[in-house]
Amino acid sequence: MHELSIVSSIVDSVTESLARYPGARVIGVRLRVGALAAVIEDSLQFCYGIATDGTPLAGSTLVVKTLPVVVHCSRCNVDGAIESVQSFRCPHCGELAMDVRQGREMEIEAIEIEEAEVDA
Amino acid sequence: MTTRIVELRRGILKKNDELAAGLRDRFTAANVLVLNLVSSPGTGKTAFLERTLRELLAQGSLAAALVGDLETDNDARRLAASGAPVRQINTHGICHLEAEMVGKHLDGWELAALDYLFIENVGNLVCPSSYDLGEKIRVALLSVTEGEDKPLKYPTLFNSADAAVITKMDIAEAVGFDREAALRNINEIRPGMRIFETSAKTGAGLAEWLGYLQEQRANQAGS
Ligand SMILES: Nc1nc2c(ncn2[C@@H]2O[C@H](COP(=O)(O)OP(=O)(O)OP(=O)(O)O)[C@@H](O)[C@H]2O)c(=O)[nH]1
Ligand SMILES: [Mg+2]
Numbered sequence: 629m630h631e632l633s634i635v636s637s638i639v640d641s642v643t644e645s646l647a648r649y650p651g652a653r654v655i656g657v658r659l660r661v662g663a664l665a666a667v668i669e670d671s672l673q674f675c676y677g678i679a680t681d682g683t684p685l686a687g688s689t690l691v692v693k694t695l696p697v698v699v700h701c702s703r704c705n706v707d708g709a710i711e712s713v714q715s716f717r718c719p720h721c722g723e724l725a726m727d728v729r730q731g732r733e734m735e736i737e738a739i740e741i742e743e744a745e746v747d748a
Numbered sequence: 749m750t751t752r753i754v755e756l757r758r759g760i761l762k763k764n765d766e767l768a769a770g771l772r773d774r775f776t777a778a779n780v781l782v783l784n785l786v787s788s789p790g791t792g793k794t795a796f797l798e799r800t801l802r803e804l805l806a807q808g809s810l811a812a813a814l815v816g817d818l819e820t821d822n823d824a825r826r827l828a829a830s831g832a833p834v835r836q837i838n839t840h841g842i843c844h845l846e847a848e849m850v851g852k853h854l855d856g857w858e859l860a861a862l863d864y865l866f867i868e869n870v871g872n873l874v875c876p877s878s879y880d881l882g883e884k885i886r887v888a889l890l891s892v893t894e895g896e897d898k899p900l901k902y903p904t905l906f907n908s909a910d911a912a913v914i915t916k917m918d919i920a921e922a923v924g925f926d927r928e929a930a931l932r933n934i935n936e937i938r939p940g941m942r943i944f945e946t947s948a949k950t951g952a953g954l955a956e957w958l959g960y961l962q963e964q965r966a967n968q969a970g971s
Pocket of ligand 1: 788789790792794795796870916918919946949950
């Protein structure tokens with residue numbers, strides 16, 4: 629269970645980027661997480677509420693977009709999403725494929741913020 | 749109030765990744781081959797490492813080890829008996845090692861004097877896979893008693909590994925280990941990965957493993 633450390637890193641990262649938007653409140657955080665990233669969304673959501681409490685992220689929603697695992701097949705010379713993470717094979721020809729092109733991502737794609745009105 | 753979307757495109761574990769990249773540069777500059785050993789609790793990481801350290805020292809190589817453990821220093825004491833420099837990293841409940849912990853425990857060690865540095869991770873097949881420690885080679889260990897389908901259950905870890913070590917081969921027959929199935933499953937998750945079939949008890953497979961270490965170190969020096 630390392631989801632709590634992951635969520636803490638998200639809070640630190642987002643808080644840091646908020647420095648450029650004084651007074652802003654975070655409404656939502658969008659993640660891109662590869663299917664190979666070993667992160668469980670339910671655990672992330674569970675930890676998110678706890679870890680954001682008392683931070684500028686409190687009350688915001690966490691949206692997790694899962695990315696399929698894409699391998700490059702050297703025989704077909706194309707990229708393709710594998711059907712299951714139990715078998716790293718080219719979806720076209722069935723050859724074993726060791727070149728993983730997508731699926732390990734763990735990134736904050738964007739945040740949605742509400743900015744304070746600036747007095748004229 | 750106005751709302752807006754701010755694109756960040758930032759790795760969640762960016763801080764760890766940056767620290768790991770810094771460590772990797774240091775290790776390369778010092779020409780020390782660094783290996784990160786990952787497995788379930790009790791697979792035999794410490795036993796395998798004890799044997800590896802002994803053999804390396806006997807052949808005149810200089811090897812050191814860092815060992816992660818939730819609370820105790822038992823593994824560090826076992827490893828230190830080999831005569832190699834060993835340091836314990838107590839993670840105090842954290843289920844994996846992070847680059848920062850590794851960095852902190854290198855203070856005072858002259859890396860350039862070492863040929864090999866082994867890092868025994870906390871016994872866990874999930875969390876360590878996300879944390880780069882700056883290693884050159886990640887080794888996934890699997891014992892003959894824990895099920896041939898482990899690689900299928902933990903594809904993230906096995907797919908991120910560079911080499912696999914099957915441990916406790918001395919009891920393979922007694923526990924009905926299905927060797928073909930284990931090799932097939934590892935290959936299905938990480939096609940072409942080198943696999944070593946070993947026993948820390950009898951020393952089986954150690955010669956091949958030591959040959960691999962030597963070869964990898966030569967590669968690193970040449971690159
Ligand atoms: N028969 C046999 N038993 C082994 C072998 N290697 C380890 N063991 C036994 O397996 C048990 C666990 O070994 P350790 O080396 O402590 O395993 P570990 O992976 O370091 O365990 P953690 O650090 O707790 O995750 C011990 O009782 C060892 O004696 C082996 O090659 N053969
Ligand atoms: Mg151990």
